[in-house]
Amino acid sequence: MNQYLQVAEDENEEPIELPSEEDGTLLLSTLAAQFPGSCGLKYRNPDSGVLRGIRLADGRLHPPDGMWGNHIFYCVFPKENKRKGEEGLENPMAKTKRVEKHKCSDLIVLGLPWKSTEDDLQAYFSQFGELLMVQVKRDLKTGQSKGFGFVRFADYEAQLKCLAVRHMIDGRWCDVRIPNSREGTQHIVNRKVFIGRCTEDMTADDLRSYFNKFGEVVDVFIPKPFRAFAFVTFADPEVAHALCGEDHIIKGASVHVSNAAPKSFDKHNQDNRGKGPMFNQGPQGFSPGQGGNWGAGQQGKQGGGGGQGGQNMNNPMGLGNLGAAFQLNPAMVAAAQAALTQGGWGPLLGMMNPGQQQQQGTSASGEHNQATAAGNNPPSAGSGFGNIGAGNNSSTSGGNSGGFLSGGWNNAAQGGAGGGGDGAGSNQGTGAWGHDAKPQAGWN
């Protein structure tokens, strides 16, 4: 039986689906038609994180263990078997693309608690890797947080790790995304639903308490002014998925639950800072996935780093547990990256499956609703979210020891005592970097 398998040029590119033949193999000619110059396929073994090659015989690529499965397969190009100095024979397109990768971009952190500071962001996000910048955006006059901020990592793997999971910061779930991209992690984990036909008297608390019956609600967003819809985010994507398509009665009105995804994929073509995303790339244009990357101005280095690792209340479960909760593996990260570059969130559907939440009732904290202004948010209940992933994860098992991307993951979490909290305390005010250190691109 023939099927489609997902193939990407490399781990930073969006996969496309290629049809296999009746016997289950993929013709090398089919592959080469989409990826000129490609001579084979590989994929990451989810158990070991190591790349595996795909058998090639008589011009046919054979599925591993007889099944293409849900892996993302990556092209192999001849260069990898060549000595230096022979690049001239290579497909120039493929070569250019592979050079343009591994760039970090600023990441926007949405849904921050009003009280979160740069220090909080530093403490939380440093678990993924070295940070070059953290920022909480504030009202210039009042200093009040606007409820979002930015972070930038020093290396791309840290960025990928960060984008692949969701984040609880100071008691609230936050989204981290490439700026100005609607196709972010929220779709990858697909735990957010759209609530249509809301009435004006439905408060965030109403929606939360209603939908909590089906599973833990971690966020409610109601646009202001009133627009007759809302978003509800569950801890468990399966809960979100199960509710999609249903009608529910809330406060006497019938609301409709559907997928919190843009209806049209055309839209995201206009979403990219005015650069025509697919076309008009200059000869040395950036890799299409890096929409938020505004050139490479020197980043202001932030002192310290380390800080309070051991006592980080933002991450009660620790990274090891986080990994278990999401069953992350490099293929997912790659798929996550692919998904966020092009809005193709299909690859990740169903792959990320946090365990059923065991805890309830921590949601006394205010809903994240910019329009409701400051001061109305009761203190967060704090540590109640600790149990992510305590539930049933069946797939790869083997514990967390393997870590993620060849093991860097677990090490990053260890903050511990040593921390050398040098940079802490100097990050107050409007940003963690000085004015002079701001990147120069974008507005010059």
Next chain:
DNA sequence: GTTGGCAGCC
């Protein structure tokens, strides 16, 4: 009234 929240400067 059924698809959000995005930076100080351009």
